[in-house]
Structures are given as structure tokens and as C-alpha cells.
Amino acid sequence: MRDYSIGDLATDSGVKIPTIRYYESVGLLPPPPRTEGNQRRYDGAARDRLRFIAHARAMGFPMPSLKAMLRIAGHKDAPCDDIDDLVRGRLIEVDERISRLTALRAELNAMLESRHHGTVGECRVMEVLSDHHECTHEH
């Protein structure tokens, strides 16, 4: 069972080397053993853990959720409901962000389409940005 340098893990996971060290410093990754020359050497379990972290971060789970999930993952026979809850919560957040961005998108589009201008002085975009009441939605 060979082990990995920090660079190997970075390549494997797509997480940058300083970020891996950062994860260690905040307790997401356990401090690995070191070589005689003080360099980190990881095993397969650490690699899997980092993969998990990288993937969950890419899905937008915040660090506290990650910590919770990793803590729960340690108890293989624990019920899975807590993790489901985290995923559902994240889903709700994503839905909210999508709908807000969709409204924003409409507003930006409306801005571009309503322009009948040539100079800044008569620029609809600037007017709309100046006056919240012209918005088609709240934010």
C-alpha cells in the first residue's frame, strides 16, 4: 500500500496544494504522517476523504456541513437521515438561487432591450440602475 505526496493528492483531487494544507489547518483533513524530511505522506483513506471534500465543496456545501458529514461518515451504522437533511437543505438553497438569478436575468435582458439611446445621458440602463422602482422584481 504505497502512499501519496501532497502533490499526488492535488493531482488526484483537483484541489490545489495550499488548499490541502488549509483543509488540514482547519481540521477537515487529519494531519498525515511525515517523512524524515518533514514532508506529508498520505494513504488511500486520506485520498478518499479529500475526494469527498472536493466533491462536496464543488456542490456548494459549506464547510460546517462538510464537517458534519465527515463526522457522521465515521459511524457506518448510524442512520442516514442527517445527511439527507443536509442535502435537502442544500437543494432548497440552490432552488432559491436559481429563481433569484432567473429574475435578475430577466431584468438585465429588459435593460438591454429597452435601450433606444446613443449617449450616456439618455441611457436606459443607467436610469434603471438608478431607480429601484423600475425593477420588475424585488431584491
Next chain:
Amino acid sequence: MRDYSIGDLATDSGVKIPTIRYYESVGLLPPPPRTEGNQRRYDGAARDRLRFIAHARAMGFPMPSLKAMLRIAGHKDAPCDDIDDLVRGRLIEVDERISRLTALRAELNAMLESRHHGTVGECRVMEVLSDHHECTHEH
């Protein structure tokens, strides 16, 4: 033409007082005149400028874009193309975010639906999060 305290501006724009001072410190708002007792007093133009900033920030324009827009806004007879470009660029960003979030949403949903588990040891969610290859899209 009466003038406004920083609190008045905060109420008007929804921007918090420390944030208004922060905007001044980074050059988004010009330093206003002060009372004898060193308190800021703003006029209507400053209020409008802050409204503009608040609104553009709510639309997600980054500070450099704001600065560019405000700089351009000073020249009422300048052509409007630069502002249009900023809005179009922002629109592209928003579109990208929406499509990435939509893909993510599908993935989270798939996770929840594929669960046929009870304990963490056999939890699909944890497996999917551990293994990027199970994803239905790239990220």
C-alpha cells in the same frame, strides 16, 4: 435643498452605515462635506449615487464594473456602448451560473431519489459524494 445624515442615506438605500463609509474609503462615493462636529452631510446627488451603487451591487455587478459605470456616467454625452458591454457581460455570467446550478440541482435530486438505505454505511449520498465518476455532469 436639505441634506442627509449617513443614517438617512442608510434608510433610503438599504445600505448599512459601515458599508457606506466603506464605499467612501474605496472611492465609490466621494467624501461628503462635514458638519462642525465632523459628521457627514450628503446632498441629493450623493443619495442618487448610493442608490445606483446599491442597486447595481444587488444585481451582482462587481466593484470594478461599478467604478467603470460611475466614471462613464459622469460624461453624459459619451456613447453608451461600454455600459451595454458591462451589462451583457453580466448577463453571460448569470446565464452560466444558472446552468451550473441547474445541473447541480439535478444531481442533488438524483442523490436523494436513489437512496435505498437506512444507515450511513450503505448511503448513496455518501457514495456519490465520494466518487466523482458517479456524477451526471462535470464540475
Next chain:
DNA sequence: GTAATTGCTCTAGCGACTAGAGGTTCAACC
């Protein structure tokens, strides 16, 4: 006149990294 509110400056902190300085160790090749 006095009390409550609002304002001032300054420093430090947030999350989640990222960049750089200045030095050490490892691995591969000859």
C-alpha cells in the same frame, strides 16, 4: 438641561482560500 440616539475613527475579523518569500528535501539521471 439632560438623556437617548446617532455619529465618529480605528482595528480586527469573516470565509475560503491564494500568493509570495525564503528555505529544505526528494527523486532521477549520469
Next chain:
DNA sequence: GGTTGAACCTCTAGTCGCTAGAGCAATTAC
């Protein structure tokens, strides 16, 4: 076995866009 160059180490500080708090001064309302 020696040398070179890539990879590694720690540490500090910077990023963005604010936000919080300390400790004090000014304004406003009654």
C-alpha cells in the same frame, strides 16, 4: 555517489466586500 531541478516546507500577508466592536463625540427630542 554527486548533482540538479522539481517538489516540498513554514510563515506572513493579501484577496473581496463587507461586518463587529471599542471607545468616544455630536446631535436631537423632550
